[in-house]
Amino acid sequence: MTLDTWLGSLRPLLVAAPIFGLAIALVAWHGGFQDLYVTSLALATCVVMLALLAQIVARLGAGEVGLDIIALLSMGGALAFGEYLAATIVALMYSGGQHLENVAEGRARRDMTALLSRAPRMATRQRDGQMQEIAVDAISIGDCLVVRRGDLVPVDGTVNDVMAVLDESALTGEPLPAKKNPGEAVMSGAANVGDLFNMTATNSASDSTYTGILRLVEAAQQGKAPMARLADRYALVFLTITVALALLAWWLSGDPVRSVAVLVVATPCPLILAVPIAWTAGVSRAASSGLLIKGAKVLEGLSTIRTLVLDKTGTLTDGRPTLRKISTSWPEDEFLRLVASLDQASSHVAAKALVDAAHARNLSLVPPEAVTEKPGEGIAGTVGDKTVAIGGINYIASACGVKIDSEHTPGTLAAAVAIDGKFAGILLFSDQLRTGAASALNGFKQLGVNRIILATGDRAVVARQITAGLPFDEVRSELSPEQKIEIVRDEKKRAPVMMIGDGVNDAPALAAADIGLAMGAHGSAAAIESADAVLLTDRLDRIAEGIEIAHACRRIALQSVFAGIGLSVGAMIVAAAGYLTPVQGALFQEVIDVAVILNALRALRIRPHRVTA
Structure with missing residues (x-):
């Protein structure tokens, strides 16, 4: 003592x-x-x-x-x-x-202490038809866990069977319950306010969201x-x-x-x-809004920020493909139901976007059968009485024996679909601007941030397209991690700088900035560890609130x-x-x-x- x-x-x-x-x-x-x-x-x-x-x-x-x-x-x-x-x-x-x-x-x-006091310590694991009460530290990746009404999600994972209804207010500051469909990710520390559900652990306790938050709280x-x-x-x-x-x-x-x-x-x-x-x-007040700040020194530093440097993917944008357009002669809902049913079996980054789009339309998906997948090319299988294939333009063109013309704007991803061996349509995916990003950037300007710079490794044409109409003072593209650091260091010579990013490639720039802020909801562990603050929700306006x-x-x-x-x-x-x-x-x-x-x-x-x- x-x-x-x-x-x-x-x-x-x-x-x-x-x-x-x-x-x-x-x-x-x-x-x-x-x-x-x-x-x-x-x-x-x-x-x-x-x-x-x-x-x-x-x-x-x-x-x-x-x-x-x-x-x-x-x-x-x-x-x-x-x-x-x-x-x-x-x-x-x-x-x-x-x-x-x-x-x-x-x-x-009180808000910081509340996070510490409510840390989950026990969990219910389902194995061989039996349910066992185990310590959270004993959970392994791949374990099937049962989360009852009122329980805290013990580790990060994905929902297995039925929709989960979670209170994430202690993590993100969002007061309304979040609905998580089967296959969607759930964060440790969220409270189950709905019916019992099963989940599969994707992280151990030490690597889960809530444990990382506790480390930040202790530092704060x-x-x-x-x-x-x-x-x-x-x-x-x-x-x-x-x-x-x-x-x-x-x-x-x-x-x-x-x-x-x-x-x-x-x-x-x-x-x-x-x-x-x-x-x-102030640190406690910011935590209640989903912004975890590593100590009073960082919060005081936020009040002096005059330059903001942002990454694009996962920071200014969602960082996940979203279904943007469907081009098909089929009835659109039936077309989407077939390809989304097949993509339930795929781990491709765009597959989840298709499944989410189908769920958003309340389409009934069925399990696919006889699924075969060629990594990096496409996936095929049987959905009901239909043979469905989805993949790259060349993969589907070769399978159907036809030429497929698909012109799409930079920054979008095109996928072709074949049904019963015939070309059936094109799907376009894109990484969308975060909801409220424009108002958040204007909010930074109102709070005394004089310069806002986009620093991305993406192509110039994509960077220009995504920033059109936004109050950026400068757009820098096709950057390496080392070049992002140089931008931060150059700007620091003029005024205090905050860097916002989420990926491993952003971690060095986050560490170099006066204040480094990581997008923690989907950000990399390297970015979170090197940052001075972590945003637990996907809303950029919460950062402007933190500065205020x-x-x-x-x-x-x-x-x-x-x-x-x-x-x-x-x-x-x-x-x-x-x-x-x-x-x-x-x-x-x-x-x-x-x-x-x-x-x-x-x-x-x-x-x-x-x-x-």
Whole structure:
């Protein structure tokens, strides 16, 4: 157990000690027991001072000078000059402030902590007709798992038989249940809000989505924001000024109590308390929208981004082929039903698009029979009483003994279909622009992003086609991973840069950027590991919301700093002039502490505006 953890567990007792001492002192004062009055106040104060001293010594050993030294000096000075009541009030206010900080941070982290606490630990595996309760870590790829209503999906996998209805709100921030048809992927950590379903594990627990999220959450709970480090960076300077002002007040007035009053109101709690709470609350708020950020430092960095570099496939676009057009003389639904039924047996990237399109039209698919597949060419089989084949233009032309003319736009994939040995039609697939991409890009512009650059390895003609009408300042195509890094480095010379990508080839550029953000819903593990933030939903507008949250957190933190420090400095001057007693100073400082903490917690209620096109 670390010292901070140990002191954290003692904080309720440290709050109780001065309360108990004040209660005894009140009784002693009314009874005329002066010695008991002094002893109870002194002992209560000393309990808090000892805990504070241990914390200060530990930080000094780590090379850190903390502003808590001022609190120790104020309590020690008050005891030394007979201001016992003031010393105990300072002890109560200090320990109470620390406890209040813990409570506030706990509230700020609630969304992040919720992710940790709900991690699936057990799963039900079906094997040899028997169902077994096993630990999640014991799941192997290919295991058949049973997910009951109310259970969490234990690992990543695919739905086997019936449609699954899942609550993915803890992962993606989407409030509505998601429907997953047989063959579709499901993410670990989603809750089953529908009927029981079976699934096949496609990842082990350690490689699944939810475990990766937990690693990000743990990382997010560690880092300090640069603004929060201001208290550490300037602690020695502020301490020197405070002590100098306290000694000056004593020297000019000849009254040591004035120096105690100065010390009491000097602690810059807006930096110690409010700034970390504001950024922690912002990280938590972003997590509830499906944007996981690796710490307060990254969130503060988001507020400074002026250039955005995006990958195309899987970032600006869905990254998956979508059925775009059907050209056939057959009835379209019957044509689609036949080819989608056959493609249920295929692992080709376009096969799922066909099956999804058939499901979207509520077509009844049947299992294909006598299936043969030539990898990279096509697949053939029997669907009902029809012989169906689908594949490349040359594959079907050769099978039918005819010439097939198929002109299609760049960036589309064409597949030909034969039914009962005769050419039957053409299917066109394309990678579609993400829904809401245009409004999201305009939203970035509204939030102060001056340059938006597309950096893709795809062909120039495809890049131009997909970006037509979008607010890109520059489009770079046919890039290698090394060239993407060079673009990021060149842009960093001009302004802070955020890179958004999803593939393995994006990982180096994500690491090179000031902020790297990975599309985590379908992104590669390499991209996610090298990124500073991960988007768990496919909506680009959530990134714009994250930037807006960062801007709002910065405003809130600065408000707390300027207002709190201004009030503290003013109170120090008043105390040095003799118009504020130590007791009054302690009470006034606590009012400041509560005010700035409550202001910092406003970050939990940030409601980003929906960007407009």
